[in-house]
Amino acid sequence: MSGEATITNSDQAPMPTRNARPHPLEQLTASETRVAGETVLTARGKSVIEFRSIALEEPPKAELLAFLDAEHDGILSSRTPRPARIARVAYDLVRADKSHEYTESLVDLDTGRETLHRVVDKMHQPSLTMGEFRVFQDACVASPLFKEAIANFKLPKGFNITIDPWPYGGPDPGEIYPRYIQGLCFARDTRNGNADSNHYGYPLPIIPVMDTHTSEIVRVDKLATGGRDDGIRYDTVAPTVLDHCGPSEYVPELVEGGMRTDLKPLNVVQPEGPSFTVSNDSLVEWQKWRFRVGFNPREGATIHDVRYDDRSVLHRLSLSEMTVPYGDPRPPFHRKQAFDFGDGGAGRAANNLELGCDCLGVIRYLDAIMVSPSGEPTVSKNVVCIHEQDSSILWKHTNFRTGRAVVARSRELVVQFIITLANYEYVFAYKFDQAGGITIETRATGIVSVVNIDPGKTSPWGNVVAPGVLAQNHQHLFCIRIDPAIDGARNTVLQEESLPLPFSQHTNPWGNGYQVVSRPVTTSQWLDASPSTNRTIKIVNPHHLNPISGKPVGYKFIPSPSQLLLAQPDSIVAKRAQFAQHHVWVTKHRDGELWAGGEFTNQSQSEIDGVADAVARGDNVEDEDVVVWTVFGLTHNPRVEDWPVMPVEKHEVHLRPADFFTRNPALDVPGQRNLSSQLAPGSGIQEDSCCSESVQAAPTTHRQGADEIKPTEVTSKL
Numbered sequence: 267m268s269g270e271a272t273i274t275n276s277d278q279a280p281m282p283t284r285n286a287r288p289h290p291l292e293q294l295t296a297s298e299t300r301v302a303g304e305t306v307l308t309a310r311g312k313s314v315i316e317f318r319s320i321a322l323e324e325p326p327k328a329e330l331l332a333f334l335d336a337e338h339d340g341i342l343s344s345r346t347p348r349p350a351r352i353a354r355v356a357y358d359l360v361r362a363d364k365s366h367e368y369t370e371s372l373v374d375l376d377t378g379r380e381t382l383h384r385v386v387d388k389m390h391q392p393s394l395t396m397g398e399f400r401v402f403q404d405a406c407v408a409s410p411l412f413k414e415a416i417a418n419f420k421l422p423k424g425f426n427i428t429i430d431p432w433p434y435g436g437p438d439p440g441e442i443y444p445r446y447i448q449g450l451c452f453a454r455d456t457r458n459g460n461a462d463s464n465h466y467g468y469p470l471p472i473i474p475v476m477d478t479h480t481s482e483i484v485r486v487d488k489l490a491t492g493g494r495d496d497g498i499r500y501d502t503v504a505p506t507v508l509d510h511c512g513p514s515e516y517v518p519e520l521v522e523g524g525m526r527t528d529l530k531p532l533n534v535v536q537p538e539g540p541s542f543t544v545s546n547d548s549l550v551e552w553q554k555w556r557f558r559v560g561f562n563p564r565e566g567a568t569i570h571d572v573r574y575d576d577r578s579v580l581h582r583l584s585l586s587e588m589t590v591p592y593g594d595p596r597p598p599f600h601r602k603q604a605f606d607f608g609d610g611g612a613g614r615a616a617n618n619l620e621l622g623c624d625c626l627g628v629i630r631y632l633d634a635i636m637v638s639p640s641g642e643p644t645v646s647k648n649v650v651c652i653h654e655q656d657s658s659i660l661w662k663h664t665n666f667r668t669g670r671a672v673v674a675r676s677r678e679l680v681v682q683f684i685i686t687l688a689n690y691e692y693v694f695a696y697k698f699d700q701a702g703g704i705t706i707e708t709r710a711t712g713i714v715s716v717v718n719i720d721p722g723k724t725s726p727w728g729n730v731v732a733p734g735v736l737a738q739n740h741q742h743l744f745c746i747r748i749d750p751a752i753d754g755a756r757n758t759v760l761q762e763e764s765l766p767l768p769f770s771q772h773t774n775p776w777g778n779g780y781q782v783v784s785r786p787v788t789t790s791q792w793l794d795a796s797p798s799t800n801r802t803i804k805i806v807n808p809h810h811l812n813p814i815s816g817k818p819v820g821y822k823f824i825p826s827p828s829q830l831l832l833a834q835p836d837s838i839v840a841k842r843a844q845f846a847q848h849h850v851w852v853t854k855h856r857d858g859e860l861w862a863g864g865e866f867t868n869q870s871q872s873e874i875d876g877v878a879d880a881v882a883r884g885d886n887v888e889d890e891d892v893v894v895w896t897v898f899g900l901t902h903n904p905r906v907e908d909w910p911v912m913p914v915e916k917h918e919v920h921l922r923p924a925d926f927f928t929r930n931p932a933l934d935v936p937g938q939r940n941l942s943s944q945l946a947p948g949s950g951i952q953e954d955s956c957c958s959e960s961v962q963a964a965p966t967t968h969r970q971g972a973d974e975i976k977p978t979e980v981t982s983k984l
Contacts, residue, residue, distance in 0.1 A: 391866060449473060
């Protein structure tokens with residue numbers, strides 16, 4: 267945990283110990299959440315408390331591994347030592363002057379004792395809350411400054427003002443700043459009577475800023491609306507600021523031209539049910555995979571204790587952080603930068619998924635327990651969906667001599683959650699396949715962030731996507747945290763590259779050879795993608811050798827060569843997002859070190875206790891308990907086609923076994939014919955099976971149907 271803290275131990279009366287104990291990795295139950303909240307209320311006495319979150323504090327890794335080893339060895343008993351069941355409680359102490367003191371407690375749920383009390387240094391700002399968002403809107407309505415700013419515009423009749431709360435971003439050097447919230451302002455046309463009418467098509471060029479301590483608007487920043495030749499000017503906007511804007515609707519009933527009528531149903535049908543099982547709301551088993559799903563307010567869904575065919579692969583897998591910096595240099599847009607996990611929390615923003623919409627097929631949903639400001643547990647329904655999906659061909663080969671093809675379809679198990687952060691949506695998925703691979707997928711969708719631009723102008727800082735609407739250039743930079751356990755906790759990271767081999771009479775006489783060079787990462791460090799050398803990151807267990815290849819068993823991924831942070835290295839934007847400046851970071855595990863951008867990102871001016879600081883320790887990471895962080899993203903220079911709601915932009919990281927198995931682990935996946943598949947009208951009659959010889963027996967001009975040669979035909983007669 268970062269920053270200076272005041273830590274004391276409490277010794278209050280214990281609560282009764284529970285009889286039934288959940289698995290150490292299961293989410294807190296509603297009753298556990300209530301116990302944790304009541305314990306803190308008792309410990310703080312008469313203090314006024316507003317709760318932020320109550321969530322499982324994952325056990326120290328050493329304790330958890332001992333328990334998991336016993337679990338997998340089948341020797342769990344009532345005498346097996348179990349990690350303490352701990353809740354982390356985050357809350358504000360509200361002082362008499364209405365100031366908030368951000369505080370955290372750890373509560374032992376087995377004893378009902380508070381074991382740690384931490385008052386966070388005021389240099390740090392915790393994440394924003396929904397309560398602050400509600401106060402912000404009320405403050406704008408009551409603010410003379412805001413009213414004056416709105417009075418400068420001549421808004422059309424029938425328009426209401428809407429405000430999207432945003433984190434304040436990184437304060438300027440030397441700026442004296444309390445806890446701030448800023449807001450992006452728009453207007454919504456109410457004349458169509460539809461509450462879902464898109465307000466983003468009518469941006470207003472002001473940003474109110476609220477001091478959350480006083481709940482007052484301290485200023486209203488004016489925004490530049492000029493074009494390419496106007497530079498940083500704030501005097502080009504006309505009072506009739508919305509007259510050149512127009513409707514930008516996306517809800518079906520308002521879309522101009524209506525919906526397509528020629529799209530027929532495509533159903534995912536599993537008549538025998540799913541091939542996966544979920545027990546205790548966290549343990550998932552499917553196609554030799556076994557793992558647990560966690561969920562917390564900051565990261566959303568997390569994956570734990572991943573095993574394939576009873577062999578350990580990963581200890582923990584999560585999305586650690588993401589930052590979205592905007593590239594419009596006109597102040598105050600230099601502060602338009604969000605850390606969506608640290609500033610707000612992915613779990614807090616998780617959608618309640620709907621059957622037949624967000625996930626298709628036979629679905630198992632998982633709920634999450636959140637907490638109200640008063641400390642009462644609340645259920646957030648259907649925040650995670652688990653389902654299977656077809657993923658085209660897994661493997662195939664046609665014996666061109668006999669005409670026989672053998673093909674297996676690829677099926678994936680998907681663990682998915684979706685978050686909404688004002689205008690943007692992100693779809694996150696962990697996908698497990700039948701060949702031992704894991705894919706981490708991100709999809710960006712929703713509505714691009716826009717500002718007002720004067721009629722007929724264009725801008726170098728974005729693209730005009732509708733009249734009066736400038737979609738600003740920006741980046742989405744994600745960081746995945748991989749805590750490997752390749753056949754055990756002690757692993758080594760290798761950097762493997764494929765390099766040209768010089769001409770040599772003895773080794774490369776014709777110049778076609780190349781060499782594969784592998785080097786271990788011995789101390790914590792960063793690495794960047796290198797497509798020109800096919801730089802591959804391998805995580806191996808040097809103590810377990812593959813009996814076929816003789817190489818250490820492992821998993822690998824190729825870092826995405828996506829563009830990294832574009833902000834100048836000495837800028838506040840870059841200093842507070844050091845993790846986004848390299849594609850791969852390798853660190854030694856420390857309990858609680860989970861956040862690539864540091865624990866506190868809201869209003870930060872630099873990254874503190876993030877992955878860059880972890881690397882700076884210079885720890886030995888060879889044959890150690892290592893953590894690998896990989897960064898990738900999207901430089902989003904918007905298109906007109908991204909408006910008014912953008913098609914998904916998808917990025918994936920593929921973790922694949924590398925000499926982990928002794929053969930293709932999906933060789934036993936049956937190539938069953940799908941009996942639901944039918945021929946489209948006009949295709950003729952075709953009854954053959956997907957593995958029949960008659961379908962594949964094409965003419966030899968298609969390179970099929972050659973004969974074999976018997977040895978007697980080429981053996982000389984003596």
